Structures are given as C-alpha cells and as structure tokens.
Amino acid sequence: MKRKQLNNLVVHALLILSVLVVAAPILLAFIFSTQTPAQIFSYPPRFSLGTAMLENYSIAWNQFHLGVYMKNSFYIAIAVTVGKTIISFMAALALVYFRFPLKGAVFTFILLTLMMPTEIMIVALFELVTKLGWSNSYAALIVPFLASATGTFLFRQQFLQIPTSLVDAAKIDGAGPLRFAWAILLPMSLNVVAAMAVIQFVYMWNQYLWPLIIIREGSRQVVQVGLRMMTSGQDATNWGIVMAGAIIALLPALVVFMLLQEQFSRGFALSQEK
Amino acid sequence: MDTHAAYKSRWLPWVLLLPSFVILLVFLYYPTIETFVLSLFQVAFLGLSKSFVGLENYKILFTDPDYRQIFKNTVVFAFFVVIFSMAVGLALSVLANQRVTGWRIYRLLLIWPYALSPAVAGVIFLFMFNPQSGIVNYLLEISLGVAPDWLTNPTLAMALLVFVAVWKNVGYNVVFYIAGLQNLPGEVLEAALIDGATPWQRFWRVTFPLLSPMTFFLLIINTIYAFFEAFPFVDLLTKGGPSNATNILIFNIYRDGFEYYKTGMAAAQSVILFIAVVFLTILQFRLGEGRVHYGG
Numbered sequence: 001m002k003r004k005q006l007n008n009l010v011v012h013a014l015l016i017l018s019v020l021v022v023a024a025p026i027l028l029a030f031i032f033s034t035q036t037p038a039q040i041f042s043y044p045p046r047f048s049l050g051t052a053m054l055e056n057y058s059i060a061w062n063q064f065h066l067g068v069y070m071k072n073s074f075y076i077a078i079a080v081t082v083g084k085t086i087i088s089f090m091a092a093l094a095l096v097y098f099r100f101p102l103k104g105a106v107f108t109f110i111l112l113t114l115m116m117p118t119e120i121m122i123v124a125l126f127e128l129v130t131k132l133g134w135s136n137s138y139a140a141l142i143v144p145f146l147a148s149a150t151g152t153f154l155f156r157q158q159f160l161q162i163p164t165s166l167v168d169a170a171k172i173d174g175a176g177p178l179r180f181a182w183a184i185l186l187p188m189s190l191n192v193v194a195a196m197a198v199i200q201f202v203y204m205w206n207q208y209l210w211p212l213i214i215i216r217e218g219s220r221q222v223v224q225v226g227l228r229m230m231t232s233g234q235d236a237t238n239w240g241i242v243m244a245g246a247i248i249a250l251l252p253a254l255v256v257f258m259l260l261q262e263q264f265s266r267g268f269a270l271s272q273e274k
Numbered sequence: 275m276d277t278h279a280a281y282k283s284r285w286l287p288w289v290l291l292l293p294s295f296v297i298l299l300v301f302l303y304y305p306t307i308e309t310f311v312l313s314l315f316q317v318a319f320l321g322l323s324k325s326f327v328g329l330e331n332y333k334i335l336f337t338d339p340d341y342r343q344i345f346k347n348t349v350v351f352a353f354f355v356v357i358f359s360m361a362v363g364l365a366l367s368v369l370a371n372q373r374v375t376g377w378r379i380y381r382l383l384l385i386w387p388y389a390l391s392p393a394v395a396g397v398i399f400l401f402m403f404n405p406q407s408g409i410v411n412y413l414l415e416i417s418l419g420v421a422p423d424w425l426t427n428p429t430l431a432m433a434l435l436v437f438v439a440v441w442k443n444v445g446y447n448v449v450f451y452i453a454g455l456q457n458l459p460g461e462v463l464e465a466a467l468i469d470g471a472t473p474w475q476r477f478w479r480v481t482f483p484l485l486s487p488m489t490f491f492l493l494i495i496n497t498i499y500a501f502f503e504a505f506p507f508v509d510l511l512t513k514g515g516p517s518n519a520t521n522i523l524i525f526n527i528y529r530d531g532f533e534y535y536k537t538g539m540a541a542a543q544s545v546i547l548f549i550a551v552v553f554l555t556i557l558q559f560r561l562g563e564g565r566v567h568y569g570g
Contacts, residue, residue, distance in 0.1 A: 018384060120548045228397075
C-alpha cells in the first residue's frame with residue numbers, strides 16, 4: 001500500500017510539472033501584458049503584475065484595432081460553424097437514410113476532399129476568389145469553408161449508431177424524412193453538434209494564412225492577422241501591448257473549448273470508432 | 275450498411291447533398307485541379323500573361339540548391355515535430371491515465387493549447403525568446419551563463435520552431451492517446467499483470483503494440499500539421515531565416531506566390547505537397563486495414 005501511495009505521489013508530481021510547463025508561456029504572457037516597457041525591460045524581470053494593464057489592453061483594442069478584428073473573427077467563425085453544421089447534417093441525412101443510385105461514389109467524392117487542405121491550393125483559390133470579386137469580403141472568408149468531409153463523416157457515424165427501429169417507427173407514424181430528421185435525429189445528435197461547434201469554431205477563429213492573403217483592407221481583417229500587424233510595426237515593439245493582444249485573441253476560442261471540451265474529447269473518440 | 279436507408283425519393287437526397295456538392299466542387303476540387311494546371315505555366319506579375327512551360331517549374335524545383343534546401347528543411351522540421359509531439363503526448367497520456375484522482379482535470383490542463391492559434395503561440399514565443407528582453411535568455415543566463423541569439427543561428431532557429439510547434443501540438447496527441455488507452459481491452463492488460471510483467475514490459479510489449487493503429491493515425495495527422503499549420507510559426511518567428519535555414523515549403527509557397535509573384539513556382543511546390551499528402555493518406559488506408567485493435 002505504501003508503495004502505491006509513493007507511486008501516486010510521483011505521478012501527481014510529474015503531471016503537475018507538465019501542466020505548469022504547458023501553461024507557463026500563457027501565464028507569463030498575461031503577467032507581461034500588464035507591464036510598462038520599463039517594467040518589461042527591468043533586470044531581473046518582474047514576475048508580478050505591472051501597472052499598465054488597462055492601458056495596454058485598451059491600446060491593443062483601439063489603436064491596433066483588435067476590437068474590429070475580433071468582431072470580424074466572430075462573424076466568420078459563427079457563420080462557418082453554423083453553416084457547416086447544417087450542410088454536413090443534410091449531407092449525412094441523405095447518405096444514411098436514403099436509397100439512391102451512385103451513393104458509394106457520392107460518399108467517396110466527399111471523403112476525397114480530406115486530402116485537399118486549403119493551404120495546398122491557396123494560389124488557385126486566390127485567383128478564383130479574386131475573379132468572383134470577393135477579395136476583402138466576408139464571403140471570401142466564409143463560403144469556401146462551408147462544406148466538409150469531417151462534418152459529414154461525424155454525423156454519418158452518429159446516425160449509423162442510432163437503431164434502425166427508430167426510423168421504422170417514425171415511418172409507421174407517417175413522419176416524412178425531414179420531420180424525422182428534425183424531431184428525432186437532431187436531438188439525438190447534439191453531442192456531434194457540440195463537437196462540431198468546438199472543432200469548427202476553433203479552426204475558423206485561428207485562421208491565418210488565407211485571410212492574410214485575401215484580405216488587404218484593414219476593416220475586414222481577422223484577429224490573428226491583426227496580431228501579426230502588431231509585431232511588424234516600424235517602432236520598437238512594445239511587448240506589453242502585443243502580449244495584451246495575444247491574450248485578447250486567444251480568449252474566445254479557449255472559452256468555447258473549455259465549455260465543450262468533454263463533447264470535444266468524446267466526439268473525437270467517436271470519429272475513431274469503425 | 276444500408277439498413278438505415280428507409281426513405282426513398284428521387285430528388286430529396288440530391289437536394290440535401292447539393293450545398294456540399296457545390297462548395298466542394300467549386301472551392302476544393304476546382305482549385306486543386308487548377309493548381310496542377312498553373313504549375314505548368316510561367317505567370318507574369320499579377321497573372322497578366324501566362325505562358326506554357328511544361329515541366330520547367332518542376333525542373334527548377336529539383337535542381338535549384340535553394341529549393342533543395344527548402345525540401346530538406348521541410349523534412350527535418352516535420353520529422354522532429356512529429357517525433358516529439360507524439361512521444362511527449364504518449365508519455366503524458368500514460369501518466370494521466372494512471373487513474374490518479376483528478377485525472378480529468380489533468381487531461382483538461384494538458385489539452386487546452388489545442389484551442390490556441392499558432393499565431394498566438396508564435397507572438398508569445400517571439401517575445402519569450404527575444405534576446406534583449408525575453409524571459410528564456412534571462413533564465414539561461416542565470417542558470418547556465420549563456421544567452422544564445424536564437425534567430426540568427428540556423429540550428430537554434432530551427433530548434434525554436436520545432437519547440438513551439440511541439441508545445442502547441444502535444445495536447446492534440448494527448449486527446450487521442452488517452453482515448454486510445456481507455457479503449458484498450460482490460461483483460462489483456464490483466465493477463466500481463468498476472469504473468470508478472472513489470473510496468474515497463476507491460477507498456478512496451480502489450481500497451482504500445484495495442485496502440486499501434488492510434489499511433490499510425492497520429493503519425494499522419496501530425497505530419498499534415500507540420501506541413502501546413504506551421505506557417506504562422508515561420509512567418510512570425512523566423513521568416514524562413516537566417517539565410518533560408520528555416521524556410522519550409524508552406525512558407526515558400528506563400529512567399530513565391532504572394533511576395534515574389536511567381537505563381538507557377540508556387541503552384542508546382544503545392545503539387546509536391548499535395549502528392550505527399552495523398553501518399554500518406556493511401557499509406558494510412560493500406561496499413562490501417564487489418565492492424566486495427568479497437569477494444570470493446
């Protein structure tokens with residue numbers, strides 16, 4: 001018994017150490033986000049909160065326009081999360097609950113896009129979106145991301161686990177496919193909806209390369225690229241303000257993740273089941 | 275498989291699939307094909323004129339020493355990111371899976387960097403590793419008496435990129451490995467316990483082989499992460515420098531395509547990356563079959 005306790009103690013110690021290493025950069029970023037340049041450059045460094053917290057955050061928000069960029073990021077992240085969830089749900093509904101010709105080919109067509117990350121085609125996508133006249137618009141940041149193999153696959157896996165007796169019963173009761181989807185399928189798939197919400201929100205919130213290329217106008221830019229602009233100014237960087245910007249930019253995705261992390265972990269486990 | 279397909283309609287399934295079809299066709303299939311086409315052209319500034327050059331762009335890619343350096347960097351970077359992300363992720367998962375009290379909280383505190391963007395991680399590390407005011411050099415100086423200039427030394431710059439990419443990505447591996455560990459068949463582990471195997475033997479001879487499907491899946495996912503999602507790290511921390519030492523393919527595609535306006539060259543490099551991804555995916559399907567040990 002003693003040995004087991006000692007063992008447990010070692011495990012706890014190692015875990016706490018790892019947790020601290022994981023958290024350290026963010027904790028430090030927060031501390032320095034409250035300091036004035038003089039406090040940041042002091043030697044030895046101060047590991048306590050500084051006196052410029054309000055000032056740094058307000059400068060990052062107003063003068064570096066993170067407030068505007070945050071609004072844009074929210075807009076596109078929510079639009080894509082909602083749109084992609086609906087579109088994937090519809091596709092999975094067709095694939096699981098309907099009999100129609102060429103079904104296997106359709107599923108393959110969707111799955112193959114797993115091999116086509118946006119980054120691979122940025123040159124051609126840039127030309128296409130520019131020709132459509134969408135540069136500097138929300139459409140450029142939203143529409144190309146509205147469909148996904150991952151979402152369709154997650155919903156399909158979920159539907160396949162729901163007993164067939166339910167759909168048979170619904171049919172006997174005279175419920176058409178859309179009524180069945182709305183009244184039975186959707187409430188039974190809320191865990192997948194939650195997993196989709198966290199995966200897609202985080203993915204869109206963290207977009208960087210594509211907005212950097214397609215958005216050339218400040219008023220439509222997203223928050224991650226806004227951070228980049230803060231570090232590339234002409235003057236000596238005021239790191240306190242940049243760290244304030246980093247903390248602001250990470251909070252929304254982190255909050256969504258924390259709220260839905262249980263569904264996120266389970267949703268992923270689900271996608272792994274054969 | 276088709277037992278769920280209770281409904282029959284000539285048009286409704288196609289209506290339901292239409293939005294997915296249109297988006298995937300226009301914004302994924304078409305640009306992918308167009309990338310192949312563009313890679314055969316030399317495109318003048320802003321696409322004003324295009325001239326067909328056949329495989330010329332690829333010839334340059336494989337003979338120019340600068341491009342060869344970029345391929346080498348990409349492989350080195352991906353190799354170390356994948357190995358360290360997975361090894362650390364597995365080690366932490368085994369620790370967190372010891373059924374100590376509060377393992378759920380430990381899991382949460384280990385996986386939350388998943389929600390951080392590479393850009394946020396990038397700017398924070400840029401500051402921490404800053405030679406003048408960064409905290410890392412302060413700590414190194416008081417403990418070891420050294421204050422390296424991270425961004426001007428080729429090896430250190432690459433090491434820094436690998437470090438930040440791994441730090442950001444370990445949590446993702448923990449999510450999957452913990453799920454994998456919890457799905458392991460209990461009876462096999464108990465049998466090993468009864469046979470008197472030491473924890474070390476139990477891990478390498480029983481647990482690790484049983485996790486092999488998960489390991490293989492993560493190998494692919496981590497490689498794709500290193501290929502594509504590392505762009506902000508390079509863009510914010512090193513800009514590919516010093517002297518191309520940390521220039522990896524995805525960063526060079528951006529640079530050729532949108533700073534130097536060499537669209538054809540950027541497209542050719544995209545095709546190379548695409549082929550690598552297709553190859554990895556096929557490998558995953560091939561090797562994944564028959565070797566899958568999902569418990570329960």
